[in-house]
Amino acid sequence: MHDSTKGNDRRHFLASAAGLVLLASASAVTIFRFIFGKPRVDGQLQAERLRLLSQNTELGKLELQRQTQDEILIGRLSDLDAAKGKYFTDYQMQQALAFIDKDNLPILLSAKCTHLGCTVGSQVDDQGRVLCPCHISYFDIVTGQPSQGSPAKKPLPHLSWIVRDQNGDVVAKKIGAGQVEGLRDLSNSDNFSVFLLRDTKEG
Numbered sequence: 352m353h354d355s356t357k358g359n360d361r362r363h364f365l366a367s368a369a370g371l372v373l374l375a376s377a378s379a380v381t382i383f384r385f386i387f388g389k390p391r392v393d394g395q396l397q398a399e400r401l402r403l404l405s406q407n408t409e410l411g412k413l414e415l416q417r418q419t420q421d422e423i424l425i426g427r428l429s430d431l432d433a434a435k436g437k438y439f440t441d442y443q444m445q446q447a448l449a450f451i452d453k454d455n456l457p458i459l460l461s462a463k464c465t466h467l468g469c470t471v472g473s474q475v476d477d478q479g480r481v482l483c484p485c486h487i488s489y490f491d492i493v494t495g496q497p498s499q500g501s502p503a504k505k506p507l508p509h510l511s512w513i514v515r516d517q518n519g520d521v522v523a524k525k526i527g528a529g530q531v532e533g534l535r536d537l538s539n540s541d542n543f544s545v546f547l548l549r550d551t552k553e554g
């Protein structure tokens with residue numbers, strides 16, 4: 352066999368061997384990724400995974416609290432506002448709103464629009480109403496009733512609340528849309544705390 356033919360054969364052999372090595376290593380990477388997943392996770396994706404994880408953990412905590420506790424702290428009475436509601440999560444794991452009325456008593460309302468379930472806004476207009484922006488329903492925050500002409504026809508339900516002083520003693524309480532029991536004016540103290548009270552009818 353000529354030298355040049357031998358050289359060609361050697362080159363072909365080396366090229367084939369190199370091809371096989373490349374193929375083998377590509378397969379190894381594919382198999383590794385199949386078994387262990389993509390080794391280098393994109394930073395943004397990682398951050399999003401962590402965010403979802405902590406969101407789920409937070410939701411789990413809220414849910415557990417609502418399953419096991421008959422009262423949920425909303426905040427200090429003095430932190431509630433008449434013109435801007437404070438959102439919180441009710442016992443149905445739905446959004447709700449807390450305001451203060453003219454006698455310094457809390458108003459707790461479901462924020463789930465009774466039309467198709469959007470969350471109503473927290474800003475109170477000059478007629479004492481909040482707006483559901485989805486199909487424009489206005490609700491009076493004192494009565495919960497929708498304004499005439501709103502697509503929503505049912506009121507936002509009132510939620511039960513209890514107010515405790517710094518010693519944990521009950522100073523006022525209201526079940527749903529019922530009457531206030533206890534003090535009728537809570538304007539004298541910064542140290543009152545407002546709790547959402549489990550409605551025994553809702554469980």
Ligand code: FES
Pocket residue numbers: 464465466467468469483484485486487488502503
């Ligand atoms: S969902 Fe609120 S107006 Fe339609």
